[in-house]
Amino acid sequence: MTSATHRSAEEIGRTATGPRELPPLGEQRAAADLAHTDTVLGNGLRVLAVRKPNVPMVELRMAIPFAGDDPAHPATAEVLAETIATGTRRRDRVAIDTELALIGGDLGTAVDPEHLSVSASSLASGLPTLLDVLADVLTEASYVDNEVRRESDRIVERLAVARTQPRVIAREALQRHRYGDHPYTREVPKPEDVAQVTPEAVRALHASAVLPRGSVLVLVGDLDPDAVIGDLERALSAWASEKAARELPALPVLRGGELLLVPRAGAVQSQLRLSAQSLPRTDPRYPALQLANLAFGGYFSSRLVENIREDKGYTYSAHSGFEFTGQNATVQVEADTANEVTAAALLETRYELGRLGLVPPTDADVESVRQYAIGSLLIGASSQAGLASQLLGLAAVGLGVEWLNGHPGRVAAVTTEEVAQAALDFFAPSRFTGVVVGDAETLAPQLTALGGVTVESTGS
Numbered sequence: 001m002t003s004a005t006h007r008s009a010e011e012i013g014r015t016a017t018g019p020r021e022l023p024p025l026g027e028q029r030a031a032a033d034l035a036h037t038d039t040v041l042g043n044g045l046r047v048l049a050v051r052k053p054n055v056p057m058v059e060l061r062m063a064i065p066f067a068g069d070d071p072a073h074p075a076t077a078e079v080l081a082e083t084i085a086t087g088t089r090r091r092d093r094v095a096i097d098t099e100l101a102l103i104g105g106d107l108g109t110a111v112d113p114e115h116l117s118v119s120a121s122s123l124a125s126g127l128p129t130l131l132d133v134l135a136d137v138l139t140e141a142s143y144v145d146n147e148v149r150r151e152s153d154r155i156v157e158r159l160a161v162a163r164t165q166p167r168v169i170a171r172e173a174l175q176r177h178r179y180g181d182h183p184y185t186r187e188v189p190k191p192e193d194v195a196q197v198t199p200e201a202v203r204a205l206h207a208s209a210v211l212p213r214g215s216v217l218v219l220v221g222d223l224d225p226d227a228v229i230g231d232l233e234r235a236l237s238a239w240a241s242e243k244a245a246r247e248l249p250a251l252p253v254l255r256g257g258e259l260l261l262v263p264r265a266g267a268v269q270s271q272l273r274l275s276a277q278s279l280p281r282t283d284p285r286y287p288a289l290q291l292a293n294l295a296f297g298g299y300f301s302s303r304l305v306e307n308i309r310e311d312k313g314y315t316y317s318a319h320s321g322f323e324f325t326g327q328n329a330t331v332q333v334e335a336d337t338a339n340e341v342t343a344a345a346l347l348e349t350r351y352e353l354g355r356l357g358l359v360p361p362t363d364a365d366v367e368s369v370r371q372y373a374i375g376s377l378l379i380g381a382s383s384q385a386g387l388a389s390q391l392l393g394l395a396a397v398g399l400g401v402e403w404l405n406g407h408p409g410r411v412a413a414v415t416t417e418e419v420a421q422a423a424l425d426f427f428a429p430s431r432f433t434g435v436v437v438g439d440a441e442t443l444a445p446q447l448t449a450l451g452g453v454t455v456e457s458t459g460s
Contacts, residue, residue: 044213058221170271270438360420
């Protein structure tokens with residue numbers, strides 16, 4: 001029989017003799033104290049190779065800057081990402097899949113407004129084959145007509161469903177509200193645009209945009225970091241261009257302001273999305289801001305979760321976290337709520353934002369989030385795949401293993417006072433803007449009465 005009595009996170013953390021004490025934070029070891037090579041190939045591709053031989057595998061991650069101004073670019077890029085590995089001059093789809101299967105490997109691609117990304121893996125003994133397949137895809141992708149048409153049809157169906165999902169609608173609304181018509185906002189192509197993409201357009205985009213100069217490749221696994229550079233030089237020698245891959249234009253600085261209520265008639269739930277300008281990982285204050293974010297809403301025992309999920313039951317999931325785009329950084333706050341408590345959830349969220357600066361985390365709070373931050377980083381770097389993904393995100397902004405190695409120490413050195421200052425400087429409610437997506441007829445009276453919310457015109 002379960003108890004009907006609700007226990008708060010604080011009560012769960014107590015014993016009959018008092019609060020559960022956190023064990024002391026031990027001496028911090030490096031997140032990735034591994035042999036590595038960080039260099040640029042002759043074709044302009046930056047390569048970060050790391051030896052991590054805990055299993056006889058290799059993980060490969062690549063990011064190619066892939067921005068475009070053409071309104072048709074997102075749709076064409078989506079088709080390219082889905083068809084780039086469906087055939088080359090030397091291999092058809094079956095041959096590619098068969099060769100990868102024989103080395104215990106796979107290869108996948110994805111695209112967003114900033115990058116075309118490649119994710120692959122194989123047995124360490126199969127790395128030469130993996131690199132040969134990768135080079136073939138990068139230089140000889142054929143985009144045969146029937147493959148492009150088939151994948152385009154599948155993308156149209158998938159996007160038609162995706163664009164009805166509340167989270168996708170909320171994300172698109174937030175992007176428009178934050179950045180207007182900046183190319184970064186074009187994350188989900190329109191199905192009708194994808195339906196118009198031709199094989200010729202995909203081939204032309206590949207020739208002009210799938211370029212090594214300015215791109216990043218990360219290899220992590222059972223490998224020799226120095227020797228693999230020569231293997232890459234040979235494998236990718238035909239992938240060359242004097243042009244550089246196209247970077248996304250810089251995002252404007254995000255200013256605080258009113259929230260926009262975006263109508264979604266008949267919706268029984270609302271999506272609350274707040275956003276404010278933050279700090280890049282290279283800023284000396286970033287470790288303190290990272291801990292302030294965790295205390296606010298970055299993990300389950302945070303203030304926001306305790307308030308609007310555990311205490312009041314307004315939402316099943318509330319969260320805050322960072323979004324890094326080039327050298328830009330923002331912090332996002334997210335919660336989905338039932339209509340009848342949306343205004344109350346917004347009120348409590350604003351309250352917790354203000355309270356973080358005015359009643360900052362205590363020494364015990366900071367120690368708790370410090371352990372969470374360092375532990376999460378070390379766990380993420382413990383696997384080959386996790387380390388490769390972490391390093392790709394860092395390498396895309398010019399960082400590498402040295403930054404990852406040093407970050408636990410930087411987090412360990414943060415003081416409670418520095419966290420308090422970061423909370424006051426970056427989590428003030430006035431710094432945030434954002435959207436509420438939901439049924440305007442139901443939500444508008446309470447939200448506009450609460451203040452700081454305007455209703456989007458249905459004619460806009």
